[in-house]
Amino acid sequence: MDNLLQIFVKDFNSRTETVSILKDAQIKDLFSKLEEKTGLEPGTYQMVYASKTIDFEQHKDKHLSDFHLENHANLHMVLRLPGGSRLRELDDCIELTEEPDMITWDDDKDNLRVKMPCGHAIGPDSLTMYCRSLLDSGLYRFLCPWLDPNDSRVGCPVEWDFVVIRRLAVLSDEERQEFERKISENYLRRAVNIQECPSCHSYCKRVSSRDRRVVCPACSSGGRQRFEFCWYCLNKWRSAGTDKCGNDICSGKDPRIAILAAAPVKEIVGVKDVPGRRACIHCGMIIEHVRFCKHMKCICGQEFCFICLKPKNSEGNWQCGSFNAPCTIAPRQTQ
Known part of the structure; x- marks a missing residue:
């Protein structure tokens, strides 16, 4: 029939679909016929004819003749792929910064980083991956990973609260539940009395x-x-x-006592041979010293010195001096 065109479209399975359509049809009619053959909705792909791109939203009301489509014209279908990861949208009240991500060093000005409570910058995806790696390693505390680029011995001692991480990493409900479960499990496994x-x-x-x-x-x-x-x-x-x-x-x-007994020694603020694991003097939680100062704060709220095991006095002052002052090593907690 003189008023019909046969158009060949190479689809996503490398097959060629043959579409019979009226010469005066519109682009949306062509997409509709292809949906019947392929099952793909019109907005999920574009088509290319010669060097021209045919987009459903832009061109649906145009006619085939506007693109000079003739009998036996050959078109190629191009799928439009959505992102594989969830877009993490930050609240308007969250402070953003142009400082580079402290882990990936990403400094894209169109994709700003969040400023953590300690002032260091990190992207939501990096924050999620970093915290997940800590949980997968059996840890339950989140310390800022920033290190001085000029001296790797100098870092940030700030611990991030999970409530802050949940908000700044824009965790999904599934991620939040995963993190809460792992934090609890890791905490319980390290507690001496549980x-x-x-x-x-x-x-x-x-x-x-x-x-x-x-x-x-x-x-x-x-x-x-x-x-x-x-x-x-x-x-x-x-x-x-x-x-x-x-x-x-x-x-x-008690096997938990064996963990304390076998803890390797390390040097902390110039004091050598300090056990690298201690039990909280209040709740018994096993805490491992990672880096920097000698003063610890357990998840239960108890503060104590990792070297001498002394808490703050009744006035809220440290009995063993400042965070970097040497003091006497307390014995291993094996009794």
Whole structure:
């Protein structure tokens, strides 16, 4: 028929679709016929004819003749690919900076970085990746990674609160739940007084720190047989006594104490042979010294010196001097 055109379109599967269409049809009619054949919505691709691009939104009301499309014309379909990652949109009240990202050194002026509470700059994606790497390493505290470019021994001692990270990294609901779960799990695994029940894997702590033979209420409820286990080896209690659990593999020592006993020594503010891991003097959380000053603040709020283990006095002053003043090393916490 003289009023029909046959147009060949190479689609996304390298197939050639043949479209029969009226000569006076509009571009939107051509896209509609292709949607019937390919299942692709018009806005998800463009078409190229010779050196001309045909876009649905721009050209849908134009006619085939406007592009000089003739019988047996050959067109190529070009898919429009959306970004694979979620766009992180910051609140208007967040302070932005042109300073380069402290991890990637990105300094794109069209993609500004956020200014952290300590004043250092980082992009939301870098912030998310950095914090996730810490959590995947078993950590639960977020220290600023900034290092002086002229002296790598000098860095930023500021710890970022998760509430700040959640807001500045623009975490999705899924990411927020992932981070909250990992923070809690990492915290619990490092706490000296918290372990998992070997049967139901609930987190638990002893009512009395003197008890070695303990009972899990979750496993023993609902008419089930009473479940007792050894706090040290985390195996079912097999003896009638309270001092020995009856398991040959049990060393009779709290495995968390072994972590403190085996901690490698390091130098802190000029003091050598300081144990690299300490237990918080208030809650028992195991804390590893990473870098810089000797003063620590546990997640429970307790502040103490990593070297001498002394807290602040009643007036809020450090008993062992300033953050870089040498003091006497306290023994390993193995009792």
